Amino acid sequence: MGLEMQPQNRYKKGARLERELMKHLEQFNPIYKTRSAGSHSFFDVIAVFDDRVDFYQVKSQKTKMEPFLKSKMSKKRIFWNEFVCWKEKGKWHLKRLE
Numbered sequence: 178m179g180l181e182m183q184p185q186n187r188y189k190k191g192a193r194l195e196r197e198l199m200k201h202l203e204q205f206n207p208i209y210k211t212r213s214a215g216s217h218s219f220f221d222v223i224a225v226f227d228d229r230v231d232f233y234q235v236k237s238q239k240t241k242m243e244p245f246l247k248s249k250m251s252k253k254r255i256f257w258n259e260f261v262c263w264k265e266k267g268k269w270h271l272k273r274l275e
Contacts, residue, residue, distance in 0.1 A: 187237075194235050194264060195221050201269050220259075230257040233271075238263060 195212045202210055202224050209225040222233040259274040 190237055191221070191235060194237060197264065198222050198233060198235055198262060198269065231260060232257060233260045233262050236261060236263045 192212075192214070195214075199210055199212060199222060202222070205224075205226070207224040207226050210222065212222045213220065219234065220232040221235040224231045224233070260271045261274065262269060262271045264270070
């Protein structure tokens with residue numbers, strides 16, 4: 178049985194991953210991007226592009242994304258995409274909610 182992370186450490190890890198995702202998104206030239214920074218909103222990072230808006234929920238592990246895959250915000254998304262994302266072995270994985 179592993180040791181449970183303290184709340185402050187979980188926050189720091191999540192914030193670090195959100196900042197890393199923001200840096201990763203730069204290669205796609207968003208018009209605007211922001212992180213919710215501890216607001217406890219449904220999405221951690223939002224990126225605005227010419228043709229769409231993407232919403233990201235950042236997870237520290239792939240196994241923690243299952244609840245978000247089941248709780249979709251909208252069935253019909255015309256101008257935006259919703260993602261659950263995680264970083265594994267130095268590579269970002271983005272899973273679009275469908």
